[in-house]
Amino acid sequence: MQFGIKPSLHRLAVMEYLMGNLTHPTTDTIYNNLFPAIPTLSKTTVYNILKLFEEKRAIAAIVIDGKNARYDSDISQHAHFQCRKCGSVRDLRLKETLPVMVENSDNLVIDDCHIYFRGYCSECGKNYISMN
Amino acid sequence: MQFGIKPSLHRLAVMEYLMGNLTHPTTDTIYNNLFPAIPTLSKTTVYNILKLFEEKRAIAAIVIDGKNARYDSDISQHAHFQCRKCGSVRDLRLKETLPVMVENSDNLVIDDCHIYFRGYCSECGKNYISMN
DNA sequence: CTTTGTGCAAATTCTTTGCACCAAA
């Protein structure tokens, strides 16, 4: 395990879950999916681990809605889309690299960028259109 | 008051506050700043009004950190920057329009986009550098 | 030993809800 993070069974389990499930899970989802296999796991520990990973920039926190945080082990530059109806979050690839986008920013030290789109996904979009 | 929102004293006060304070205030900040002048105001009402405004797309909710929502009466296309140290949020103008940025997105109906940058503002950046 | 990962329960924070009251059309 890189990023200056000491491995432990729980940490490895959380990282493996995130790498194997690029579905932007919430803390709760991660906990509930790992708990059956790791009955000693507590939700506090999941919170601790996710916070540590994020601080070390090993994963990215996605706060696309105000509700709860989601996590992504894909830290490459990409955007996210959330459906207003079903709430699902999916990746969107960008055509341009981000640094070109922002006007000269005084003396800001920018080290992170998140792009969030909202609307209706293909499934919910159908219903959305048919309801009008 | 446009956007299909019926005006009321409280609604006008919240909208005027937002238009006069483009500092991306939180619900709490708005409430605390209006309360002295409007002692009958309750925080529930501020929540109600902000939710209504956002639904009507009269203002934009900014969820740049997971903590709490911030609001912006400037609904033109622009990005936001938050300082990791002091937490302040400021606007950033974009060079490109957003639709060019995203790869062809299947059948997504995209109606909203938020771009968030993080790092250190000019003030905190100084301290950040001098501390290393 | 000493550090640090973990877990429980309680506390905190932000936001929503239920319901009653009040004001305006």
Add this chain to the structure above:
DNA sequence: TTTGGTGCAAAGAATTTGCACAAAG
């Protein structure tokens, strides 16, 4: 008189904190 804006208190949900124990080097 009916609709809809408001306010209080309580509930709810997500996350953090304090502290004690356990595990690892």
